Amino acid sequence: MSEFEKNVLSMLETINIKLDTLIKSEGAKKNVSVSTSSTSSKTIKPSNIVEKQEEEEKLEAKPIIEGRRICPNCNGTAFNTVEDKSQVLHQMGGIKIYAKKYICKSCGFEL
Numbered sequence: 001m002s003e004f005e006k007n008v009l010s011m012l013e014t015i016n017i018k019l020d021t022l023i024k025s026e027g028a029k030k031n032v033s034v035s036t037s038s039t040s041s042k043t044i045k046p047s048n049i050v051e052k053q054e055e056e057e058k059l060e061a062k063p064i065i066e067g068r069r070i071c072p073n074c075n076g077t078a079f080n081t082v083e084d085k086s087q088v089l090h091q092m093g094g095i096k097i098y099a100k101k102y103i104c105k106s107c108g109f110e111l
């Protein structure tokens with residue numbers, strides 16, 4: 001074996017060792033990134049579900065506002081919207097937001 005070939009072999013060996021450490025560190029990095037991405041996707045998913053639930057709640061709430069509220073007493077659909085001052089939903093800067101009460105125009109039934 002010539003001196004050149006020995007040099008090349010030793011160089012290849014050092015390259016091999018460096019590649020091994022690189023691959024190992026890359027693998028470690030990948031493992032870390034995989035675990036973080038899986039945890040981040042886990043954190044994203046519940047919020048997506050919450051957003052979907054909130055959207056569904058909005059979708060469910062809208063038709064009621066649009067007048068599909070039906071009086072359980074007389075099946076009337078016409079209501080007066082009144083602020084229920086006994087129920088404060090939210091208070092901010094001295095402004096109170098009261099719960100809404102729906103009073104049937106036909107029979108006076110309170111929803």
Ligand SMILES: [Zn+2]
Pocket residue numbers: 071072073074075076104105106107108109
């Ligand atoms: Zn009614």
